[in-house]
Amino acid sequence: MVADPVRGVDYPATYQQLLAWFPDDAACLDYLASLRWAEGFVCPGCGGGEYWRTGAGLWMCKRCQRRTSVTAGTIFHRTRTPLSTWFAAIWFVTSQKNGVSALGLQRVLGFGSYETAWAWLHKLRRAMVRPERDRLSGVVELDETMIGGVSRGTMGGFGDKVGVLVAVEHNDARRLGRVRLAVAQRPGTTELVDFGTAVIEPGSLVRTDGARALRRLATLGFTHEYTTSYTTADRASVLPGVHLVASLLKRWLIGTLHYRVEEQHLPYYLDEYTFRFNRRTSRSRGLLFYRLLEQAVQTDPHPLHTLLKPNESHIPDFT
Numbered sequence: 001m002v003a004d005p006v007r008g009v010d011y012p013a014t015y016q017q018l019l020a021w022f023p024d025d026a027a028c029l030d031y032l033a034s035l036r037w038a039e040g041f042v043c044p045g046c047g048g049g050e051y052w053r054t055g056a057g058l059w060m061c062k063r064c065q066r067r068t069s070v071t072a073g074t075i076f077h078r079t080r081t082p083l084s085t086w087f088a089a090i091w092f093v094t095s096q097k098n099g100v101s102a103l104g105l106q107r108v109l110g111f112g113s114y115e116t117a118w119a120w121l122h123k124l125r126r127a128m129v130r131p132e133r134d135r136l137s138g139v140v141e142l143d144e145t146m147i148g149g150v151s152r153g154t155m156g157g158f159g160d161k162v163g164v165l166v167a168v169e170h171n172d173a174r175r176l177g178r179v180r181l182a183v184a185q186r187p188g189t190t191e192l193v194d195f196g197t198a199v200i201e202p203g204s205l206v207r208t209d210g211a212r213a214l215r216r217l218a219t220l221g222f223t224h225e226y227t228t229s230y231t232t233a234d235r236a237s238v239l240p241g242v243h244l245v246a247s248l249l250k251r252w253l254i255g256t257l258h259y260r261v262e263e264q265h266l267p268y269y270l271d272e273y274t275f276r277f278n279r280r281t282s283r284s285r286g287l288l289f290y291r292l293l294e295q296a297v298q299t300d301p302h303p304l305h306t307l308l309k310p311n312e313s314h315i316p317d318f319t
């Protein structure tokens, strides 16, 4: 991973530059290889570093002759679409501040099918959160918020509210840091405490409401600050960071994406929101393109049937 990639050198600065750099699959494959093997090619068979290029996207180890595909085991595995189209899609998804709906992507890339655009967006969402991501630290607000308009699929009807766990760094009085989000699965349990311990660095100051179950945080390596004396009406002033994140998230889900969210896919929408929120101050949108591609070559393929629930006849919403 390049710590501080340079605009116009490590990643394209503009859409025109993107087109110039990546006219064909060969150029895209070279770029993917440089991201996947940032320290140089290493044969997964014998650990050798010497190779020949054989055929499109294949690196053959000089020592053991094993061939490795730069796209094998990534979301680009066995794609039949030119990689330059994938690159254009990633550019489009990352260059829009709020992202893009499947219908928007279908239109801009001229896909015949909505389902293809929908599947691409879901594949990219799988690449938006690094599994080894750092934990939040410093002053962190922790709370649960309810998201409305989430469909529970064929059995559950529409309009249910789903709980979302929110942790957000509060850098100072005005600035928020990074966010972590998760769908609440077990209401009325210590789930929020478990989430907090998973995503917040021990030693941090954690602010919550006065729920009794949360007082365990003080015994788990955190400094715990809580407020009991407030009503629902002034909740915003007690945990302003969570309140802001929750309202922006709701606006994004319902306003920007223009489609209802199904509960089974909500975790991935939360991943996309996290990706965007945590990079909202990035100097360059091109840097988001770079980071997403970098993560995409480390992410499993996720064929369509695993994106959809196999036991459900899921039809994407066309609105």
Ligand SMILES: [Zn+2]
Pocket (backbone or CB within 6 Å): 043, 044, 045, 046, 047, 048, 061, 062, 063, 064, 065, 066
């Ligand atoms: Zn080898």
